[in-house]
Amino acid sequence: MSVGPLFLAFFQVLIAGLLVGAIYGLMCVGLGLIFGVMRVINFAQGDFLMLGMYFTFYVVSAFGVFSFLGPQAAPIAGALLAGPVLFAGGWILHRLLISRVTGTRAAAEREAGQAQLILTLGIALILENGALIVFGSTPTAVHTPLSWSAWMIPFFGGASSVLFVNKARAVACVVSVLIGAALYWFIGRTRLGKALRAAADNSEAALYMGIDVDRAHSVAFGIGTGITAIAGGLVATYYTFQPYVGFDFVIIMYAGVVLGGLGSILGAFWGGMTIGLVQQLATLVLPMQLQNAAIFVVFLLVVQLRPQGFFGRSAERV
């Protein structure tokens, strides 16, 4: 076999890995932010992704809110709108439920850690089954020509050697990178972002400095929910989904966050990217069935060699 087709296959799969990885990265950022600021292990994160998918579907396909933008841009607008709407949902959810077992109100209670695990698991079950009742079990998708069309990049080795870049995934990748960068800037440069970091580093000290830690937690939970919902909306442009779809992604999200380093936004993005790349590149050397097994082999290797993840700190913050 000549080298040309091998190179072509490698670069094709590499492109797929980068595109998928960027979207995984955005999902992981949402989860990483919630964990980083609040130390909450949120089992419902996959279901926020699912809500983002259904929100985009209803706004774009069912109600045609953005139909004036055309079938290419409307799904992206719908996905972006899912962010603020689910931010509000996340904020309210935090205020009503999550804050009772996390943050300053629960700091003194030793069982708060277990309570938040059970609470988020309960929220996940309610969201999944509620979605089954409301949306039904029929798989659906945001119908857009982007999902089955591609940009073609000529590749050396003849006229038939072309690299395909799926338009829906490419657009989702660009939006994911932009949102990830915007969040990175927001956390690093704005006053509210600094408040979030302070609340994450030492909530007690932040409290003494006049920062409303509970408000910071609500904002972090809302942003984490909103970002994951945007990722869900973007995925919905090329992926058929149903109410239980969150479970397929939540394991990837957790693996990405741990891989990147718990508590690091940048790390969460690169963790997601790494998972996307490993998942796709593994198919070059392993049977397709072992695609997801490869992710966890790499995951275990990283955890063994660098337990704090790519960007995590080796010492516990005090």
Added chain:
Amino acid sequence: MPRGMDLSRRSLLLAGAATMTMGRAWAATESKPVEMAFVLPLSGPWARDGLLEREGAEMAVDDVNKSGGIKALGGAKMKLIIADAGDTPEKAKDATQRVISQYPGLVAGAGCWLSSLTLAATEVSERAHLPWLTLSYADSITDRGFHYVFQTSPPGSTQARQTLPAVIAVAVAATGKKPATTMIITDNTAAPLSVVKPMVEGGLLKKAGVKLLAEEIFTPPLSDATPLAQKVRALRPDFLFQFTSNVPDDALMLETLTEMGLPRSVLPVVGNGAHIVTPELLKVAGKNIMDGVMTGVGNWPTKKAESLVERFKKRTGEPWMGQDSISAYGHVMIVKWALEKTKVANREKVNAAIHAMGTSTGPADYFPGKVLKFDANGRRSGAPLVIVQWQNGTPVTVGPPEFAVAKAIWPKKAG
């Protein structure tokens, strides 16, 4: 008045109450509905197929009850018990267990659409001696020597034997030459593998003179189909066997092939199962993606069921009635037929009646082929495979010739 005839007020009241209770007990026995369970995937990636089966079963039970119920049981009504088999064999097994223990009066059961789920459910139903009807394809369902399971679709190995000549005949008719190469993309659930095994390990492809360029097996659901489509692109088979088993994977695989320059007008795609001809695919993937896709199914309405199809469409709003709904309808009708024969709501007797079945009327109208009968293993004797193809956004029967309503389309450019 003699002493023995002396009736006190208390004894009269007691006698009256006893008479009323006896009357109620008698009435309850006579009109007690006959229960049949359907354990179907109503959540998870196979939920749509489960829903289509439920629609067929509900319509059948309504039809039975509206037409006077089970006449041999004094007009007893049929009652449907529905349970969610979920998306794993464990959930399917638990659901079956729960239904059987909660409804001890069940006379029969049916489900669970996906072979992997059916295999788990029938382990439970067999122990409970509950006759179980299924449209699932895996050979192993009726290979285990079970006595209480009935498979109304042709099993995977038979489908593999019937699919290949049908596909080759269509290709030869369209292009004048036999396709020489193929590639198989399959998920690792039981039904697709039971079709793939005889093709590859059983040597069916070799015997047919079709070279297998590659066989790719994946675990559903697919996260991205690019690596698979890339391999198809690199190998360029004359046609592709796409044995995905759920709507999301069907759509993703077909969209990725189209995106990478392999639409159906260039690469013919042959699937297996009815999931690839559900109305949802038209919504999630679109006509341009689906047109040309061909699939072998265990059941599809024939001319005998024309009026039923029209009533089904009107009742449910579904654009057509496919394998899942008509098989479920037929399964209810098989149980009704058995109850009319046995004249008693007893699962052992119902099981014996279905084993002894050999009819070309009644429930036979809802299955392709002339006679409805089962062999000792519960496998339907002589069950033919029906070939269906998407044409102009609708699945139409293109084979075998006795059922075909349209000519199969095969791209001239393909092999």
